[in-house]
Amino acid sequence: MSRRQPRSVLILCVDRDDDVGEVTGARTPVVGRDEVARVAMEFATRRPEDSDSNALFAALRLYDETKQSGSFSDVEIALVAGHRDEGLKADLKISKELDELLSRRSFDGAILVSDGPTDEAVLPLVQSKLPVLSVQRVVVQQSRGVEESFILFIRYARRLFEEERYKKYALGVPGALISMYILLQLTLPAYAWPLILASIGVAMIVKGFSLDVQLARMYASSPLLFTAVIASGLIAALAVVTGLSSVAAMGGVEWVKAVGYFLLASVGEQVIVLDLLVTAALLPFVAKALHALLGGGGFRAEEVGAVALIIALRQVVYEYSRLLVGAGSILMLLAWTLAALLVLSLLAALLPLMRRPVGRA
Numbered sequence: 001m002s003r004r005q006p007r008s009v010l011i012l013c014v015d016r017d018d019d020v021g022e023v024t025g026a027r028t029p030v031v032g033r034d035e036v037a038r039v040a041m042e043f044a045t046r047r048p049e050d051s052d053s054n055a056l057f058a059a060l061r062l063y064d065e066t067k068q069s070g071s072f073s074d075v076e077i078a079l080v081a082g083h084r085d086e087g088l089k090a091d092l093k094i095s096k097e098l099d100e101l102l103s104r105r106s107f108d109g110a111i112l113v114s115d116g117p118t119d120e121a122v123l124p125l126v127q128s129k130l131p132v133l134s135v136q137r138v139v140v141q142q143s144r145g146v147e148e149s150f151i152l153f154i155r156y157a158r159r160l161f162e163e164e165r166y167k168k169y170a171l172g173v174p175g176a177l178i179s180m181y182i183l184l185q186l187t188l189p190a191y192a193w194p195l196i197l198a199s200i201g202v203a204m205i206v207k208g209f210s211l212d213v214q215l216a217r218m219y220a221s222s223p224l225l226f227t228a229v230i231a232s233g234l235i236a237a238l239a240v241v242t243g244l245s246s247v248a249a250m251g252g253v254e255w256v257k258a259v260g261y262f263l264l265a266s267v268g269e270q271v272i273v274l275d276l277l278v279t280a281a282l283l284p285f286v287a288k289a290l291h292a293l294l295g296g297g298g299f300r301a302e303e304v305g306a307v308a309l310i311i312a313l314r315q316v317v318y319e320y321s322r323l324l325v326g327a328g329s330i331l332m333l334l335a336w337t338l339a340a341l342l343v344l345s346l347l348a349a350l351l352p353l354m355r356r357p358v359g360r361a
Contacts, residue, residue: 006108006133008074009066010101013059013113014122016082016090019043019052028081029097031104033063036077051138055115058138062113076107082122094122098129109133224294228287232280239276242267260324263317274321278314282307305347312340 013036015021021028024042040056047053056079063077080097082090109131112123115138126132160170177196184192206212219226246265247258263274285307315336322328 006131007072008076008107008109009072009133010107010110010130011059011063011066011075011077011113012110012126013055013077013079014082014094014126015052015055015079016094016122017084017086018081018090018093019047019050019084020056020079021081022084023047028079029101030079031076031101033060033077036060036079039079051115055113055138058115058136059113062111062136066111074107076105091122091125095125095129098126102129111136113138222287222291224291225284225287228283232283235276235283236280239267239273239280242276243273246273257325260321263321264325274314274318278310281310285310308343308347309340312343316340 015028018028020026020039020043023046024039026039026042030036030039036056037060040053040060043050043056044053059077059079063075066072067075078101080094080101082094107130110126111133112126112135114135123132123135160166177200180199181192181196184195188195215226215229218229243262243265247253247261250261253261263272263277265273267273267276285303288303316333319328319333319336323330323333
């Protein structure tokens with residue numbers, strides 16, 4: 001069954017941001033060729049650079065051409081406008097004006113005349129009122145690309161500052177950095193920029209390697225292990241800062257000796273940087289063992305071997321560091337190295353027998 005040929009058509013020009021109404025003071029909807037032409041002339045005189053004037057004159061030309069072609073027995077032209085804030089306010093006003101226009105007179109279809117994507121955004125709204133036979137886009141030379149780029153920029157800028165997943169980066173992070181800079185300028189002005197850059201670097205490392213996601217999963221599976229990892233990181237940071245401060249205070253030390261002095265730097269109470277680093281390495285394994293004993297899973301044989309290896313290598317690294325600074329004995333280094341190799345050999349022999357997880361019945 002063939003569809004009935006439309007006999008009446010409305011040439012519809014939409015000004016979504018109501019520039020025409022604000023400039024000319026015209027009340028919309030404006031209906032009829034003479035009225036639309038009058039408003040178009042007044043608007044073009046006052047604001048010739050606005051693309052809405054091109055859309056109005058294009059609608060008038062389309063009206064004349066459609067009228068002369070005889071394709072429709074009844075042709076009318078109208079201008080409807082929205083609101084300067086666009087969005088919902090504009091759509092509600094356009095919908096109201098379309099209802100008012102169609103209450104006076106019915107049409108079989110409409111031809112929408114648009115000067116860009118903002119006005120075309122009302123296409124679904126117009127289609128809900130009457131069939132849209134065609135959309136005529138008026139392209140003004142060298143203006144379309146600029147307008148669309150500007151609209152795209154505004155759209156994404158609005159998302160940055162309104163949507164929850166974006167505004168914490170667009171507003172929260174810069175706000176935190178500004179606050180941090182001001183506080184550091186008041187307390188530690190000499191270290192303000194180094195500390196800020198270090199914070200940014202740490203944040204980039206955390207996000208780049210998804211450390212925050214891994215820590216969240218770790219906390220969900222084992223809060224004990226999560227606490228141990230955080231404590232391990234803090235202890236390692238303390239060791240690095242202490243060691244670097246000690247080497248820097250000496251000044252002019254060769255880099256080979258600097259490694260030894262770094263590892264042997266005293267933290268206090270006969271504890272050296274090397275001990276802190278060993279403790280930081282052992283803490284996660286200790287936490288895993290406690291988690292297994294509390295019924296949270298098995299402690300693998302490889303992890304037992306790693307604990308033994310770290311403890312055995314501690315004395316080897318200690319003697320090596322003493323040699324670097326000229327205070328050690330090569331015989332002691334060889335003796336501890338041999339002892340570490342014996343431990344490794346023993347572990348290699350026992351690991352196949354220890355594959356069964358410890359801590360499970």
